[in-house]
Amino acid sequence: xxxxxxxxxxxxxxxxxxxxxxxxxxxxxxxxxxxxxxxxxxxxxxxxxxxxxxxxxxxxxxxxxxxxxxxxxxxxxxxxxxxxxxxxxxxxxxxxxxxxxxxxxxxxxxxxxxxxxxxxxxxxxxxxxxxxxxxxxxxxxxxxxxxxxxxxxxxxxxxxxxxxxxxxxxxxxxxxxxxxxxxxxxxxxxxxxxxxxxxxxxxxxxxxxxxxxxxxxxxxxxxxxxxxxxxxxxxxxxxxxxxxxxxxxxxxxxxxxxxxxxxxxxxxxxxxxxxxxxxxxxxxxxxxxxxxxxxxxxxxxxxxxxxxxxxxxxxxxxxxxxxxxxxxxxxxxxxxxxxxxxxxxxxxxxxxxxxxxxxxxxxxxxxxx
Amino acid sequence: xxxxxxxxxxxxxxxxxxxxxxxxxxxxxxxxxxxxxxxxxxxxxxxxxxxxxxxxxxxxxxxxxxxxxxxxxxxxxxxxxxxxxxxxxxxxxxxxxxxxxxxxxxxxxxxxxxxxxxxxxxxxxxxxxxxxxxxxxxxxxxxxxxxxxxxxxxxxxxxxxxxxxxxxxxxxxxxxxxxxxxxxxxxxxxxxxxxxxxxxxxxxxxxxxxxxxxxxxxxxxxxxxxxxxxxxxxxxxxxxxxxxxxxxxxxxxxxxxxxxxxxxxxxxxxxxxxxxxxxxxxxxxxxxxxx
Numbered sequence: 115x116x117x118x119x120x121x122x123x124x125x126x127x128x129x130x131x132x133x134x135x136x137x138x139x140x141x142x143x144x145x146x147x148x149x150x151x152x153x154x155x156x157x158x159x160x161x162x163x164x165x166x167x168x169x170x171x172x173x174x175x176x177x178x179x180x181x182x183x184x185x186x187x188x189x190x191x192x193x194x195x196x197x198x199x200x201x202x203x204x205x206x207x208x209x210x211x212x213x214x215x216x217x218x219x220x221x222x223x224x225x226x227x228x229x230x231x232x233x234x235x236x237x238x239x240x241x242x243x244x245x246x247x248x249x250x251x252x253x254x255x256x257x258x259x260x261x262x263x264x265x266x267x268x269x270x271x272x273x274x275x276x277x278x279x280x281x282x283x284x285x286x287x288x289x290x291x292x293x294x295x296x297x298x299x300x301x302x303x304x305x306x307x308x309x310x311x312x313x314x315x316x317x318x319x320x321x322x323x324x325x326x327x328x329x330x331x332x333x334x335x336x337x338x339x340x341x342x343x344x345x346x347x348x349x350x351x352x353x354x355x356x357x358x359x360x361x362x363x364x365x366x367x368x369x370x371x372x373x374x375x376x377x378x379x380x381x382x383x384x385x386x387x388x389x390x391x392x393x394x395x396x397x398x399x400x401x402x403x404x405x406x407x408x409x410x411x412x413x414x415x416x417x418x419x420x421x422x423x424x425x426x427x428x429x430x431x432x433x434x435x436x437x438x439x440x441x442x443x444x445x446x447x448x449x450x451x452x453x454x455x456x457x458x459x460x461x462x463x464x465x466x467x468x469x470x471x472x473x474x475x476x477x478x479x480x481x482x483x
Numbered sequence: 484x485x486x487x488x489x490x491x492x493x494x495x496x497x498x499x500x501x502x503x504x505x506x507x508x509x510x511x512x513x514x515x516x517x518x519x520x521x522x523x524x525x526x527x528x529x530x531x532x533x534x535x536x537x538x539x540x541x542x543x544x545x546x547x548x549x550x551x552x553x554x555x556x557x558x559x560x561x562x563x564x565x566x567x568x569x570x571x572x573x574x575x576x577x578x579x580x581x582x583x584x585x586x587x588x589x590x591x592x593x594x595x596x597x598x599x600x601x602x603x604x605x606x607x608x609x610x611x612x613x614x615x616x617x618x619x620x621x622x623x624x625x626x627x628x629x630x631x632x633x634x635x636x637x638x639x640x641x642x643x644x645x646x647x648x649x650x651x652x653x654x655x656x657x658x659x660x661x662x663x664x665x666x667x668x669x670x671x672x673x674x675x676x677x678x679x680x681x682x683x684x685x686x687x688x689x690x691x692x693x694x695x696x697x698x699x700x701x702x703x704x705x706x707x708x709x710x711x712x713x714x715x716x717x718x719x720x721x722x723x724x725x726x727x728x729x730x731x732x733x734x735x736x737x738x739x740x741x742x743x744x745x746x747x748x749x750x751x752x753x754x755x756x757x758x759x760x761x762x763x764x765x766x767x768x769x770x771x772x773x774x
Contacts, residue, residue, distance in 0.1 A: 140614055140663055141585065147621050169664035170632075170696065171617075171625055178624060193697075200695045201628050208627035210603040212641040446645040447598035 117166060119146045129158030132185070138165050138172025138194075150179045163189030173197035177205065235461070242439040243431075246369060249361045261367050268371030272333045273379060280328050284316075284383040287324060288390025291315060296399055305399055309406055310413045312391030317418040321384030322376075323470060326429040329372065329379065330462040334437035337368050338458035341441025342451035350442070360442070369434035376430035377423045384422060417482040425473050429466045436462040504568070507532045507667055507699040508553060513562035515548050522548050524723040526562070532666075535693055535700040536728075537710045539745065540720030546703045547592070549720070550669055553701070554589055555580070566667070585613055587667040588660030592675065594652035596644040602655045603640035606630060609662040625662070633658040634688050650681040654688075661692070668693075670702045674709055682706060686713050707746075707754035719745075 117136040124131045132153065136142060160180055162168075168176075177198050180187050187198060215223065253260050295311040341364060344350050350360045388410070395401040401409075440458035444450050477483065508530040515523040522545035530536045540546050551557040553564055555571055564571045566583055596605050606626040610617055617625070630640055633654040644652055653673055660668060673689065674682035690713045693700055704710060710717055711731065718728040721741045727734055734742050745751060 140610075140617070143614075144616055148618065170628070171664055174625060174628055175621070178621075196695060200632075204628040204631040206631065206637060208630055208637045208640055210623045210627060210640040212601070446643075449599050 118142050118144055126158060129156045131159045131161055132157055133161040135164035138168040140169060140171040147175050153183060157183040157185045159186040159188045161189045162194050168194045168197060170197055170201055174201045177202050239439055243435055245361055246365060249366055264367035265370050268368055272371045273375035276332055276379060280325055280379055280383050281386045283324060284386040285390040287320060288312060288387035289394045292391040292394040308395060309409045312388060313410045313414040314418055316384045316387040317414060318421045321387055322380035322422045322426050325380045325383045326466045327463055330433045330459050333372060334433045334462045335455045335459050337437030338441040338455040339451055341438055342444035342454050345444040365438040368438060372430040372434040373427045377426035380422055380426040421477050421482055428469060432465045433462045505532050507567060509565040511563045514560045515552055516560055521723060526724040528718055528725045530699060530701055532699050533697060534715040535702055535713055537714035537717040538703045539717060544720040546720055547671055550671055550703060554669060585663055586665055588665040589669040590656045590660045590673055592671045594656035596652060596655055598644050601641050601643055605655060606658045606662050629658045629661055650677045666699060668698050668700045672703055674706045689713055707750055711754050711758045
């Protein structure tokens with residue numbers, strides 16, 4: 115049954131006869147197709163009388179060779195005849211691969227596509243932001259439609275579950291800033307300024323920024339994947355037909371949860387980072403914690419806290435909307451969910467940093483520095 | 484035990500083995516459960532070589548679970564499953580498992596096409612995986628005739644699954660299932676979600692492929708028309724086991740309430756009537772005049 119396919123040739127007066135033998139099934143073909151391709155002309159017939167078993171792939175191999183060389187097929191048994199006839203009927207041009215444009219055309223095309231994509235994403239996000247505002251307004255006018263449970267549930271996922279990782283990360287960041295800062299400041303003999311560095315930097319920038327990055331990675335991506343999957347399984351369409359607005363039921367609770375959680379997490383992150391900084395100061399700079407706290411109260415103005423707390427909800431809106439927007443854009447397949455999730459995180463972090471730069475300019479302008 | 488008895492027993496065993504050699508799948512004493520919920524209990528089933536066996540049963544009776552158990556996607560709690568005389572439970576090594584796996588093709592309910600590959604690439608996956616010796620040109624040609632064989636249009640090759648209609652996706656899945664010329668074909672509700680014309684065409688295609696390629700088909704279906712038009716035998720799943728196997732006429736002769744309700748319900752009667760009409764039409768047409 116598993117005898118390998120083989121061929122022998124026999125010279126006749128009016129051309130060669132190829133005699134195939136063995137098992138012409140896909141498992142036993144081995145290099146037979148390649149050897150058959152080696153024949154060019156003057157093959158009169160292909161003899162199948164010594165073939166034990168044949169499948170459609172064997173039949174196709176025989177058919178294509180016979181068709182190419184103009185040879186007759188002889189000695190085929192009932193099975194072989196049936197299969198060769200069957201595949202022969204299917205021998206017509208079939209498109210297998212998509213057409214490929216020349217490389218320069220593709221490159222130009224890809225650049226154009228990237229530009230239009232970037233533009234449409236920006237407009238799309240703006241539009242999505244607008245739609246969420248409209249929905250918010252509708253909810254303010256009909257507060258009974260507000261889904262308290264959905265929001266509270268998100269509080270836990272977005273906020274409480276993130277406490278551990280954000281705390282650990284902030285603590286380490288605090289240590290790193292204090293350590294790196296003290297090395298530089300020591301050159302001027304001003305190690306005490308490490309406290310200024312840690313206190314002001316974490317409250318103004320790092321606490322909120324690192325939190326935003328972590329929340330984008332944890333929750334923004336989750337939003338995109340959740341909504342994307344719901345889109346694929348037509349759950350969102352089902353919602354719409356029932357009359358539930360996905361904006362109201364899915365997007366707003368998530369956005370609200372992130373907006374409420376971001377300042378809290380940002381504040382928490384700043385405090386933990388300062389504890390980290392204080393820890394390093396105590397251990398390696400010999401600044402006792404009590405001095406650290408006193409000095410902190412002197413050098414960090416309350417406006418630094420406000421700077422962080424004002425930025426946090428704005429970052430929250432960006433993260434939640436980027437996640438939800440990308441999730442809602444999923445159309446085709448599971449792979450797109452992955453791509454959209456990546457895009458959600460990348461866009462959220464990018465936009466957060468852009469807006470952060472604007473905030474820096476703005477707060478300097480209003481004199482909070 | 485005396486020697487004569489032993490010899491007799493041995494002969495019986497051989498006889499049985501010879502008799503069984505026309506059995507493609509043999510399931511004995513199968514038990515499947517998910518947690519506390521027992522899906523199958525002591526389930527026996529034979530699938531003969533070269534037949535189309537329809538498997539029917541109410542929702543949740545474990546038709547798909549049975550298929551998944553046979554193809555090794557679900558580990559049963561107990562029982563034995565033999566495919567082509569090889570037990571699939573337990574000590575099968577990787578090579579043997581691979582050898583069996585190459586001999587069957589599976590069409591999952593949604594087609595289960597790889598969504599990042601085109602139709603042609605989907606069909607080529609098993610060939611590429613198992614037979615790298617087949618060159619790219621021949622592989623493309625094989626994919627081409629498989630695509631045509633399952634009734635897909637010639638321009639379907641470069642399309643992605645998301646661009647196909649449900650019926651075309653099923654056909655593409657069938658083309659992939661047939662890529663290696665399997666002896667055994669598993670179809671999980673192939674006509675579900677197709678329009679009647681598409682479903683009838685799919686049935687017709689299945690029958691024709693089965694005859695041309697000499698396939699054994701394990702067909703899970705809810706479609707009474709499919710049962711009547713192409714199945715050689717039908718197995719009925721109920722009460723956690725196969726309660727009856729046979730031709731539809733034989734099944735109708737049993738008095739199990741579910742079977743009676745299934746085949747004699749309004750839809751069952753309609754399908755029977757349709758088959759009767761076909762028969763009468765065939766009888767009234769002269770033998771050489773093809774319809």
